[in-house]
Amino acid sequence: MLNDPRIARLFELLIDKNIPGIEPVFAPRLDSWVSYPAIEAELGTDADHAALLLEDLSRLGYLSRQFHDKVLFCPACNSQDLKLNTVCPKCRSANLARQRVLEHKNCGYIGTESEFTKSGGRACPKCRVELVLVGSDYVSRGLRHRCLACDAVIESPEENWTCRSCHRVFRKDEVREVVMYSYLLDQAQISKLRVERIPKARVREFLTREGYEIQESIQTTGRSGAEHRIDLLATKRSGPLEHRIVVGFSSAETVVDSEEVIKLYAKAYDVSAQDIIMVASPKLSDDGRQFASHYHIRVYSAEDLDRLYIKLPA
Ligand SMILES: [Zn+2]
Ligand SMILES: [Zn+2]
Ligand SMILES: [Zn+2]
Structure with missing residues (x-):
């Protein structure tokens, strides 16, 4: 891909x-x-x-x-401008009040906080005993809704959504x-791409644009009879002339060793390439650069492929 x-x-x-x-x-x-x-x-x-x-x-x-x-x-008009309404499941009124529900421990009566409120203090609406201590006299049973239209106490109100765009009303599941x-x-993939994939794609794109035919990762026999694996071989024919470029991609942890330059040169020479390009990631060692310049090998790092240029054969 x-x-x-x-x-x-x-x-x-x-x-x-x-x-x-x-x-x-x-x-x-x-x-x-x-x-x-x-x-x-x-x-x-x-x-x-x-x-x-x-x-x-x-x-x-x-x-x-x-x-x-x-x-x-x-679901009707794709608008995200929705308004959530909680309604009473019995009478569908939205007029709900959220209240704390209390339980009188002695008699077991359960009711809303407002039922238990009596002139500044708390008293059980059933047995009329005054309640003082939370935990021992009475306990909180959490929040409930009370419908102010039909007076029902609701554990979980129904959710309705109104679309502000098309004004339709939907149930929660609609x-x-x-x-x-x-x-x-992915960070690991980035490093990998920097090293191999992207430089290769760029070189291929560039040489194709220049009219070269590209072969990648090929096994070929040189004039000496030796087998060589070549990362990228670019060939361009004009009449009886053929221009061949061998491109080698080398990567190392910190610097690519000069030995890679020599190996690349030997391969390219054996397959009669007129031009040699080396892409070294992250970079080539100093003595590697000296060898490369001696052998007329053009060296690029993955980052400076923008400078990539081929002198066309005269
Ligand atoms: Zn109701
Ligand atoms: Zn009571
Ligand atoms: Zn809508």
């Missing part, structure tokens, strides 16, 4: 601009609701394709998917809900 130059460019963009992740926006369409505008613009693709692509890339481990937000919206995810670049 990363051989797709558009995707390589996308990663490159995210890494270059130091964009930590790809953010979703709520954008209702025919049968989906989330889109990723930054990706769509960059890849010149539609919202559905972009979403699938991100899903694939996260499955492959290049991106990690994270919860971003949950959006509730109107309101639509979509979970939106953002996609973050």
Whole structure:
């Protein structure tokens, strides 16, 4: 998938601009609701394709998917401008008061706090005993709703949603809900991409544009009869002439050793390449650079591939 130059460019963009992740926006369409505008613009693709692509890339481990937000919206008009109402399940009035419910421990009577209130103090409305100590005289049984229209005490009121856009009313389970995810670049993948994938894609793109035919990761026999593995071989024919470029990609923890330069030169010479390019990540050692300049090998680090240029054969 990363051989797709558009995707390589996308990663490159995210890494270059130091964009930590790809953010979703709520954008209702025919049968989906989330889109990723930054990706769509960059890849010149539609919202559905972009979403699938991100899903694939996260499955492959290049991106990690994270919860971003949950959006509730109107099933009729997609508006997010919803208002929650709690109503009485018996008479459907919204005129509910939230009250603490108390229990008199001696007689077991349960009622709302207002029933127990009596001229500045508390008394049980059933047995009329005055109550003083919370915990021993009476206990709190939590909050309940009391319907001020039909006087019912309600444990859990019904939830209704009103859409402020189309003014329709929906039950709780009728309101639509979509979970939106953002996609973050995985740090380990970033380093890996910096080292191999992105430079390779860029070199390939550049040489293809210059009219070269590209072969990647090939096994070939040189003039000496030795077998060589070549990262990228670019060939361009004009009449009887053929111009061959061998591109080697080397990476190391800190600096790429000069030995890599010599090996690359030996391979390129054996397959009669006129030009040699080395992409060293993160960079080539100082003596490596000296060898490279001696052998006329052009050296780039993954970061300075912008300077990539090929002198065309005369
Ligand atoms: Zn009621
Ligand atoms: Zn009582
Ligand atoms: Zn609506």
